[in-house]
Amino acid sequence: MGTMDIEIKLQNTKTRKKEVFEPINASDVRMYVCGPTVYDRAHLGNARPVVVFDVLYRLLREVYGAGKVTYARNFTDVDDKINARAAASGRPIGEITAETTQWFLDDMGELGALQPNHMPRATEYIPQMVAMIDDLIAKGHAYAAEGHVLFAVDSWKESYGKLSGRSVDDMIAGARVEVAPYKKNPMDFVLWKPSTDDLPGWDSPWGRGRPGWHIECSAMSYELLGETFDIHGGGNDLMFPHHENEIAQSCCANGDDSFARYWLHNEMLQVEGKKMSKSLGNFFTVRDLLDQGYPGEVIRLVFLQTHYRKPMDWTDKKAKEAEATLRKWRALTAGIEPASSAAAAVLAALADDLNTAGVIAELHRLAAAGDAAGLLASANLLGLLTDEMGAWAAGPSMDLSGYEESLFKARQKAMETKEFSEVDRLKAALIEAGLEVRMSKAGVELVPGAGFNPAKLEGL
Template structure:
């Protein structure tokens, strides 16, 4: 049965049928990280969102007919500042943080893209594109080592975000500088001093601005006209507007990307994630706290990508319980084909919450082969991610009953020594202990050691 994919296209402001330029060569570019530190939880959301889209495209068109590109920005002022603060070489920092990113996203079940270009490997392509823009009057050197894009030379500037240039000047992140002909003009090339990374060009030794790298790498790896460009909606302006302007001016009539897909931002316990609020987490923080990457992924997928995603501890606990139950059900099972209902939900503008609802139906019906195949379509229940749930079939009910009885007795006597003894022993054996008005819930962690419970009861 043919699958028709629908995606919300920021470019048209509507949910449109996705028709690839070439079904034999479906192409997607997603903006990747600037590698100077650990990826925070918000950085992971687009990775998971576009991983699901990648899986869907591979399912519909075939794995050999989809090319997914996600870049690494490894030349940036933040990276330079981090090197100056730490006294480390830039290459050491970017190499280490790039691997951190890949490891952490892999823990969330994200497939690696077909191409993961690093900006520093594409400087010649960036210089060539800038030269083309200068030659055609869309960019200008300031005589002091900078080259700037002339925004007013591109009549459709602002079409993606739907804002006028005047509105953007009033409320956007605009660098006001004496070398700009217009306040909205943005830097394509900037000079580098002797202590900063730099490359030779006709405007002097320097380095690229932020926006030009994605245009140059997309052009080199996917061509000047491809299918999908994705990223968080915080990139819509100025980054994506600037990409469109410089790419379309460098390749008149190309169209650049047909579909623009943007995910909403992430919150933590109902509030914007920020260090000042004390609710800032990296992906590694959660993994080190013992929260499995598969659980993080499940929580992400439980909310539609175009809605703000609220990370809460309760959602993580619920996700873990569902995954433990499902992993126990599919143990030893060979995956069947994903259900039409699950595929249809994902194809309906990546309705992953709807797809998970279908997984619950399959679990309730006992269709474990289809449950497994359908979950794996979402990147869940993959055998490679299952070590955390290895104790899912452990029967801890006797310990839960004992702890419940001890707590009930302690409420009357006010002597909690037995409660504390049981909790301490369970925790040291690798059991997560949750106590609430509803009762006692015990879950084995990956490090669970049954031998440490010998003689406890």
């Protein structure tokens, strides 16, 4: 099914304007998003582009039809950080990247992200990268020097820097560029570099080596989506140098100004008002939050409350409010069949440059009006209130009467013996598991709060 009459507008970084989205081919809409470098668990900031572009993917499928949208997101599995992790841990590189790739898919799945149609790994596309580099040399846009191949920025000086809005001269003045004797221009960037025997390497016309960071996305998007495609997305931290360099490589290889038509960038994430950093102790992986009892659906709703182009602040208060909202919505829609499509106002907000905050306001309105079927269909479009995401909400309806009875008996006994240590121990354990403990003469009531984790009750 498609709702082709909906006009999607997207803020195009390339033109700095909000533009009506017109796909090159409405029956083959194509999107590429830069994915993770797989050497560790994904942190909360890594999850933001995944959720943002998952929402765009869902919207495109809704408007053009599920079978007519192709979404590719890469895994960078050749990188100096991975090599360093392998050297430090003594584990094989392939083992580390396979494990961390699966972790990423598992953790993002918990946040309700659909898997892209293509998830290419850089190591599977080395021949295509070598071919593209060879082509760039042949066209005069790259040169080999001392086992390296570098992109010659001067060969494309007119256009280089347009995406990020910088001139080459400004960039050289302000950039922390890697100065190397074999570079003709300090801004020239590496397409290929030599590998020592202890590092991953592939044979090439320039000797055994490995690709630079930027070439992989150019080669993989070309291979999977063609030389021109509709949307290229990623975090705004990738705008320069990564996306700028991708554009330079791809346009020069294509021999014209064609590559991605619309460029979308999401803003960064903070935690409790501060930039996430290990030194501040506010650095979380997605798995950390899931293990602390924050359901994936709750994390997703917190993310969607902020427009993707605004900095997002993760706070515990927001998570607790999101959890309360989702419990209310799930209670309202329990056993209800969703409407045949999302509410018109919800689609309109989503089509307006992914105004997810506006969508959530509409969901609150539908809930207040008691339109359970409309609420369910509209929330489903955002990847919320789905059956797959609901296990956490079903969990707290588990039978807590046994725990209530144990605590009540312990309390009765303590009233006689005046020895309250067992009551305190049980109560502390129940609170630690995320339950609110209400005790009265009549009995004990346990109420699941935000972050209730039934696993913590085991062995009580």
